[in-house]
Amino acid sequence: MSNSSPRGRPRSSKRVREDEKLRQRLIQLRGQDVAGLHTIGAIWRRQRLSCPDRSTLQAYVANQLDAEMADYVLFHLTEIGCRVCRPISMI
Ligand SMILES: [Zn+2]
Structure with a gap:
């Protein structure tokens, strides 16, 4: 076979x-x-991560942050486009 x-x-x-x-x-x-x-x-x-708190945002709007922090907030608002923080920063 x-x-x-x-x-x-x-x-x-x-x-x-x-x-x-x-x-x-x-x-x-x-x-x-x-x-x-x-x-x-x-x-x-x-x-x-790391949404700046309200007072930081207000300080940013009032131009009272040091450069590094302002940079960070700017990055957060523009690059990240955080919807939570943007309206606050526009007050
Ligand atoms: Zn945020």
Whole structure:
């Protein structure tokens, strides 16, 4: 009894499909990376890290902050575009 069923060629079409799936997954992962999940802004926005408190914002508006702090608030308002702080800073 010969048990040599024809192994045939590997099913290349299936392999390609698997590869394609993997490729799509990689693109997806990369895309998320590129989309800026790891940018400071995104982390900041997500965690709402370090919103300056109201008095700091008022001091900023009144031009009473030192340069470093003013810079930070400006960054927070413009780069982060914090919706919580922006209205306060516009008073
Ligand atoms: Zn804020």
